[in-house]
Amino acid sequence: MRILIVDDLEANRILLSHLVTLNDHEPIPCGSAEEALQSYREHGADVIFMDVVMPGTDGYSAAKQLKVVVGDDFVPIIFITALQDEDALVRCLEFGDDYLVRPFNQIMFNAKIAAHIRTIELHRKAKKQHAELTYLHSHMLQEQEMAQHVFDHATQINYQNSKSIETYISSASQFNGDVLLVAKALDGGIYIMLGDFTGHGLPAALGSLPLSQSFHSFVDKQLSVGDLAREMNRVLVKFLPDYMFCAAVVGKLNATGDNIKLWTGGLHDSLILDDQFKIQQRIPSQHMPLGILEDNEFDASYSEFDLRPDNKVILYTDGILEACNQEGELFGRSRFESALQLSKCNIDVIRQELYQFMAHQVGEYAQDDDISLVCIHAGEIEFNDDDLGFLDENRSC
Amino acid sequence: MTAVVSSMRQGNQLEITIVGRFDFSILQDFRNAYSIVDDDPVENIIIDLSQSEHMDSSGMGLLLTLKKELNMDAGNIELKHCRPHIRDALFAARLDNFFKVN
Helix, strand or coil, X not given: CEXXXXXXXHXXXXXXXXXXXXXXXXXXXXXXXXXHXXXXXXXXXXXXXXXXXXXXXXXHXXXXXXXXXXXXXXXXXXXXXXXXXXXXXXXXXXXXXXXXXXXXXXXXXXXXXXXXXXXXXXXXXXXXXXXXXXXXXXXXXXXHHHHHHHHHHHCHHHXXXXXXXXXXXXXXXXXXXXXXXXXXXXXXXXXXXEEEECCCCHHHHHCHHHHHHHHHHHHHHCCCHHHHHHHHHHHHHHHCCCCCCEEEEEEEECCCCCEEEEEEECCCCEEEECCCCCEEEEECCCECCECCCCHHHCCCCCEEEECCCCCEEEEECCCCCXXXXXXXXXXXXXXHHHHHHHXXXXXXXXXXXXXXXXXXXXXXXXXXXXXXXXXXXCCCCCECCCCCCXXXXXXXX | CXXXXXXXXXXXXXXXXXXXXXXXXXXXXHHHHHHCCCCCCCCEEEEXXXXXXXXXXXXXXXXXXXXXXXXXXXXCEXXXXXXXXXXXXXXXXXXXXXXXXX
């Protein structure tokens, strides 16, 4: 290490240089504060020993100026002084990092150097790690941006375009671990799938890519919801690691909107609301989530429900029940269900209520999990002009 | 706030205790807890959840991994002392087909 020795007396410089050399470091003797500043600017240093009382700029002022030049680096300044009063020593620690009172012995000097070098090494390590983290972080942001781009385009075909389906979807991070797939069936009905992958963020969202691709390739085969679920399960068992799965509901509303078939695996109870927006029927999960069972264990049985035109079918992922306020209180089932009824199933009102609950009085909220809420309106299906289910080749993606 | 996983083997039975949140963050500890039976299999595994206040889907994923990796039969893995909401979540995912839930 390069060690600056700043002292106006040549005898002191020679003595200290000698001690520094004995410690296998390189001494740089300087006769004045000005000389020290210049030397530091030109060649740098790792540790500085500084005399307090010097003609011209004294040690304290020199230390002050050096600290400015040193900036973010850590270069300990150790004052060497014969002054013994408390004030002087406090100033040593104020302007520098340590002091050594004359007369001192060689053992003390060596120990001081060793101690400060340990601190320097720690500081350098921390600085290096910080630089690495900064680099990795920016690298990660770039990768996420790129992944975001792919996801946006790959899932663009999934957005609902039917007036029969209203949704509120909010992801906890840049990537959504919930997936909503909607496609027009050849017979005029609608296939819909709502899924919630294990966890959230990018790993959870990854599963939605193979899922959405195969969903759209299977809907034209007029499969039952059970068989569609089976195909989705097959894809996920193949693509996902063992510890990941996708709790899901796969449904089909017929063209006249008076019958819905549901395969339910691992999501909370789906709900059918009556004309007063009260819960007419709860549809509990019948199966394990997708992506767990092998094909030969898979159960494709599903349930069928007749609907009146004023019925609504509610599908949702657990993010809405587990949304948390500042006190750690959950939004919960009863709040959710009464919000459905009081808002007359107005998704926007429910969303605002949920925001208010999470924000409480603090004015900001943190969302821990992805939230999806889907309201399917019974009654004849109407599609919007920009139909879904058929990829529009001219759409600019 | 990190959960603590501990395990104890008694003859043909391995008991794993989870204190804290049962989620993906305990992946390594959880795997270590049952890796001790890799060479010398047990008949039953009991997972004590009396001190685990929260389990999310990633926690269930860990349970499925355990079942698959140790190739255990349904009914030979018992989840003991589940809190009511954890129990509900396990039933919603129909994991009661794979595990004895108590």
